[in-house]
Structure formats: structure tokens, C-alpha cells
Amino acid sequence: MEGETQFLCGVVEGFYGRPWSMDQRKVLFQWMQLWGLNTYLYGPKDDLKHRLLWREVYSPEEEAQLRTLIVEAQSRGLRFVYALSPGQDIVFSSSCDLTLLKRKLKQVSDLGCQAFAILFDDIDHSMCQADSEAFTSFAHAQVTVTNEIYRFLGEPPVFLFCPTEYCGSLCSPSVSKSPYLQTVGEDLLPNITVIWTGSKVISRKLSLDCLAELECVLQRPPLIWDNLHANDYDTRRLFLGPFKGRDPQLKKHLRGLLLNPNCEFEANYIPLHTLGSWFRAEKDYVKDEECEYCPERALTAALHDWMEELNQPLQAGWQSTRADHRASVSSSRTKASDSSDCPSTFRATHAVAKLPVFPLNSSSPPSSPPMGKAEREGREGDKKRPHQSSQQLPGSRSGAPAGGGRAQRAAGRGLCGGKGLLSEAQVRLLVGLHYLPHEHGPSAQKLLQDLTWLKSNCHLVSANSKKTQPQKVDEWRGRASRFLSLCEDIAQLHCSVVGGANRSVLYDLYPYVWDLRNTALVAKAFICWLDGRVLNDGSNLASWRNCFHWCGKSTGAELLGVDSEPWVFKGGVSGEVQMLLPIGSSGELFSHPPPLFPTSRLYNIRPYHSKDKVELYRMVRQLHLRTQGGQESTVAHPDVIGDRCLGPCLALSPEYSFILEDELGICGCVLGILDVRFFAKRCQASWIPAMRDKYPPKGSSTHSNTQDLVKLMEEDQGEYPDSLLYHFPSQLRLDALPELVDVSVSRTLLTALLTALKANGSQGVFCEVQPTDQQRLEFLTKLGFLEILRGEARSREGVVLGRLL
Secondary structure, eight states: OTTTTTTEEEEEEOOOOSSSOOOHHHHHHHHHHHHHHOEEEEETTTTTTTTTTTTTTOOHHHHHHHHHHHHHHHHHTTEEEEOOTTTTTOOOOOOHHHHHHHHHHHHHHHTTEEEEEEOOSSSSOOOOOOHHHHHHSSHHHHHHHHHHHHHHTTOOSSEEEEEEEGGGGGSSTTTOHHHHHHHHHHSTHHHHHEEOOOSSSSOOOOHHHHHHHHHHHHHHOOOEEOOOOOOOOOOOOOOOOOSSOGGGGGGGSSEEEEEOOSGGGGHHHHHHHHHHHHHTTTTTTOOOOOGGHHHHHHHHHHHHHHHHHHSOOOOOTTOOTHHHHHHHTTTTTTTTOOOSSOOEEEEEOOOOOOOOOOOOOOOSSOOOOOHHHHHHHHHTTBBBOOOOOOOOOTTTOOOOSSSSHHHHHHHHHHHHTTTOOOOHHHHHHHHHOBBBTBOOOHHHHHHHHHHHHHHHHGGOOOTTOOOHHHHHHHHHHHHHHHHHHHHHHHHHHEEEEESSSHHHHHHHHHHHHHHHHHHHHHHHHHHHHHTSSSSOTTTTSSHHHTTTTTTTTOOHHHHTTSOOOOSEEEEEEEEHHHHHHHTTTTTGGTOOEEEEOOOOOOEEEEEGGGHHHHHHHHHHHHHHHHTOOOOHHHHHHHTHHHHHTTHHHHOOEEEEEEEEEETTTTEEEEESSSOOHHHHHHHHIIIHHHHHHHHOOOGGGGGGGHHHHHHHHHHTTOOOHHHHHOOOOEEEEEEOTTTOOOOOOHHHHHHHHHHHHHHTTTTEHHHEOTTTTHHHHHHHTTTTTTEEEESSSSSSOOOEEEOOO
């Protein structure tokens, strides 16, 4: 089909962030050929020679790469469009800049490129003095340069122009009355196509009326640069949903449509697969219902193909000629958009690679190095025993596993997530949780609706509520049980993604799945904690009717509305769950980089139960033996370390104790005290006398170390300054085993406690740390804790860190 009449449909690599690799682009071309797409536009914002250093020509090595890419695209029947963004610093009236612009595009043209784009998006409207004297307006300057470049290149059949006013919301005062667009429409040569994103930068829908209005102003049909699946504006969001909100009938009023998708390459399988279905719909104008585009049907077909891709043991960057075979098979399909049943693998099977160290300032990891000893040992260390299910009514807590320590239970553990295969239900859950910028999938909607309802009706199960109708309590607990089950499915999804065979998919999806897993752990622990622990109106400390004023009142979708851009409310499903929690506004508790090495270990956070005491005491005893010695005293009195470190909180404040467990059992805990003054009085009245009775001095039969620890128990209950307790009435203690694989769950565990303390009225919390414990000091500092006292809180030296809630 000739370029003048062909509808351009495909992909624009035009996002901010790390550009795709050459190998990824080759896989992209294979996908596009298979799904019937025809155009690729090269314009990554962070390619220096595309935007910032646009005047510089490509080196011989870069030339060779670009030539290879152009040839690869053309060999697959794709149109390669090279885009340049000179708008940030070009002097339109400068003959030197115009010469450099021509030189750069001539270099690319000599490499075989036959289609071009000049982009003036996301730049300042102001002109320098020289340009102001040479041109009547900013639009006049851009159009003049564009027309000259177009003629210089021989008036190629595809030449695109991106205006500075590239969507309805950027037009002043409106699309129809914009002097800028009127100048573009009147003065831009008629065969140059104008790029447009819709009514917004990220348009929920494209309407025929709006496009007709634009076409009238531009005097030509536009090409849509579609940002529906772009995620470069929010590091916590990913869009795996189908292409929708664009009626296929719009193609009659457009020059083309190019999708600017997720930064993470592997996340674009469904978006591009469904775009192909949209493009093929009604292509031959067949009056057949099956040929009409249906997003849900297209999603099902894409999921079918992606399932096979996800479960292939592939490594990023490996290519195969299998895609060519796939393309030949797909050409025989009669209903390609809905009946796909062929495998979707384009790269050769290869040994699973070592998981790389993720850059802390990036949402996606680098390319994978070869497998090494650390990877093999780490994979072996991730085996597990059958997981103890915690799908139970909130308020009922599982106890510690029976018999033996963690080391004794390590043998016989299997790989998390079965055999590393993602099930169809898990893939649908994954897509539903990372759907579209203006719309959540079914699973995300259910998650947010249930959490909102459970939070709003927690008075039904409060600790000091008046008699409540049993059916109301049963309704709350039944809905809570379903919510907890969904949170557990999210945790298992994380486990399966990390343990899956396709490492290239893992690299791209992991930060998002990991982030949502952590947020779901906090939400699950909070809902479990509400039953029988949140305080009602009768309490002097807090009231459920006013204690949730700090929670979000609406979901992100409701806050956005029809007329807002998606970046108004960041974080996606994770962000919305976060904002429905008591401390949701504390971003530093939720936004942090993923661990250096992904782990498929399955974690759970839940409220403490009395049966956990034995395991917790064993855990802190191990910590004491490793760091402080004390073996002699613990042989005679195995409980003395636990009694000092954990005993008071577990006995007098168990409702603010949370447990972290994995497949081996308990691996961490955090203990809280809501009101330190009241707690200290209770300790002096009951706990300290009980400890004196439990460890009475009996001459030489009692070890001196034990007596020292009993004395320290008494000192532990010393008074804190009123100036401290006025702002920070609550206290916490955090303990976790040193060999914890994913240290980020310690942050999540602490966040669960802070959520509970805030819910029951605390305005601030503090934690005492020894000045030599630099690791813990740094950990708490990253969570927003600030040093408020040093060496003043007790008779012995210590650092007190506090955080307002």
C-alpha cells in the first residue's frame, strides 16, 4: 500500500526513561509483523542525540546500529520513522542550526530511512530575541523550519510534525480558537501530518466530534500519538490492560495511530497484541460481528498467547527465527483478533540467568549477567515447606509452627509457586491489578471496594463496641475473609513471578508486583488487626468515628474524574490502597526501591497470638547469642532474654504486636505501646513483681548474668521526659532475624504497626536504639524517624528516634 494512503498503525518509542535495547526493538518488530502493525517511530526522550544533543551526528558504531535497525524493520514490512526533537534550544532563525538539523537528518536518510518526524512537544513557548524579530509567532517559526526540512528531504511520503499544543488541554484558549493551531493549519505544507494525543495528554477516549473540530482547524486528518499505556509519569504504575476507548470507526478520520506504551518492554505484550486486533477490525469492511473489535475478547486472545510467553524459560535479548514461523502461521488465520492459538515465543530457550542487582534509582533492572554461584545458592535457599494458610476470619490468628526451629524446618522445601508456571488466574489477576490509567481491572476494583467498606464499618468489630447484631458482625468478617484471600493471592502472584521461568518478564514486572505485594501485606495485617482491637466511641484514647479522618475518602479514579490527567493521583492500585490506610499520606513508608535480589519467599504479616510466644522467645534468644553472648545464662534460664526484650509488650500490650512469617515460620516481629505512661505504671504494678518472683536470687545457683538482666528489666521501665511523651506518646520495638532475605519486609512490618497505632489515636511514636547499632539507626532514619534525644532517656547511653503520625 502506498505511503500516501496507508493508515499508519504501530508503536512510538517516545517515552521518558531508559530506551529499549536493540535486541528488544528487534523482538518488537517481530511482534508487530505478527500482529499486522506497520509503523515504528524512533523517538526515545532520553536518547541524548535525539533530544538534548540533537546537533551531534552519530558515530560510525551508532550508524551501524541504526542502519541494522532500519533494515530489520523494513525486512518485516514496517515503516521506520526517525524522529528528532530540537525544540529545547534551537534558534529557528539561525542558519547554522538549520544546517546542523539538515546534516543530522541527511545522515539518517543515507542509512536508508525514508520517513521522518520533527517534534516540538514539551518545550517552552518563548522565543529568543533573534527569533522574535524574524518570525511573527512561535508557530510561524516552527512551521517555517519544518517546511524547509520537508523540502530538503525530498518531500517524503511520511513526514510528521508534533506541535507544542499537541492536545486539547494545551490549546489556548481552545482547539478551535487557538492562534497557534490556526497558523499550523494554514502555513504547514499540506502533505505534512500533524501529531495529536487527544483531548488530554493521556486521553480516556477519542471522540469523533473532537477529531472533526481538530481536522477543521488543521485542514488535514491528524495522526494520534496515543499515550494510553504510557507509564513514564509514575514509577509505581504499569498498564497491562487492552487497547480501548478508541472506536475502530475513527480510522476513517485519522492519518494513523501510534501507541506510546510502557517503558518496560515486556509489559507491552497485551497492549500491542490488542492494538493489532483493533487495527485489523473491520479492515476489510466485512459485515461480521466477529470482525468487530471487542476489548474484552481481544484481551482474552492476548492472554492466551502471553501465557505461553510467560512460561518459557527465556532470557532477555535472545532472538530466534521461530517468530518468522509464527508470522507465516498467523497469516492463515481467518479471525486473528479472537482465535489466536499459536505459541508466542520469539526467543530461544536458554538457561535461566542470574538475577541482577537492581539499580536503586531505577524502576527496572539492567540486562542479566550469567548465572553464578550466588544465584544457585540463593535459589536453593528459597525452597520451602508447605505454607501455613492464613485464610481465616479476622480476629483468629495462627500460632507458631509446631516443633523445632527454622533451621530444623528448612529441609524439604519446594520451589515457591509450584514449578515456576504462572496460572491463567494469576495472569488475569496481574492484568486486573495493572489495568489502564483511567480504569482498574475487576480484581483491583474488588480490592479497593472491600477495603473501603471494611474500614468504614470497622465499628462493628471494635474492641469496646456495644452489642452489635451478630449478622452484621458475620457480614464484616465474611467480607474481610474475602479481602484477605485476595491479598494472599497477590502475595502468591509475587512469589510466582519471581520464581517463574521467563526472566526477561521478571526484570520488567518485578518492581511493580513487589510494590503491590508489600502494600497488600500492610492492608491485610490492618484488616486482621481491626477485628477486636480498634477502639470505639467508649474509649478515652480514640474513637472509630473520628480516627479515620486521616484516611482517603475516595479512590484515585474518583479523584481523577473525567477531566483530569492520571498523574494527578499517583501510585495506581498501590497508591489507592495506601491512601485508604491511616498513615497513607506518609509516602516514605511505602515508596522505596526493591531489594537487591528478588526472592520468591512467601511472607505474611499478621497480629500476634499467644501461641507465638515460644517461637518469638527462641528468635530473640538466637539474636542475643549471636550478638551479645550470654550462653551461660540462657542455658539455666532460657526465657530471660525473651522476658526482657518482648515479655512486657506481649503480656500487657499484645494488641499492638505484629508477626512476620515466611514458609519456615516466624522470622520477625514488631511490638508497640500505645500509651507509654500508662504502660509503665502497669509494668511497675504487675510485670516487674512477676519477674522478681520468676527469677529470685538463690545464692550461687543463680547466674550473675541473669541477675544483671533482671536489673535491666527494672531499668527498662524508667521514665521518659514529659517533653518527649507529649509529642511521641507511643513506643515500638523491632526485631528480625539477620538472614531475612527481603529486608524490605521489615519496613512493611513496621508500617503495619504504625497503621494500628495511628488508628487508635497515637500522634507520634519513638524507638530507642543503641548508638553503636548503625544499621538500625539508618533503617529508621529512612522511614522518617528523627533523632530527638541522645543519652537522656535512660540512665545508660541511648539514642531516641521519633516520628510523628
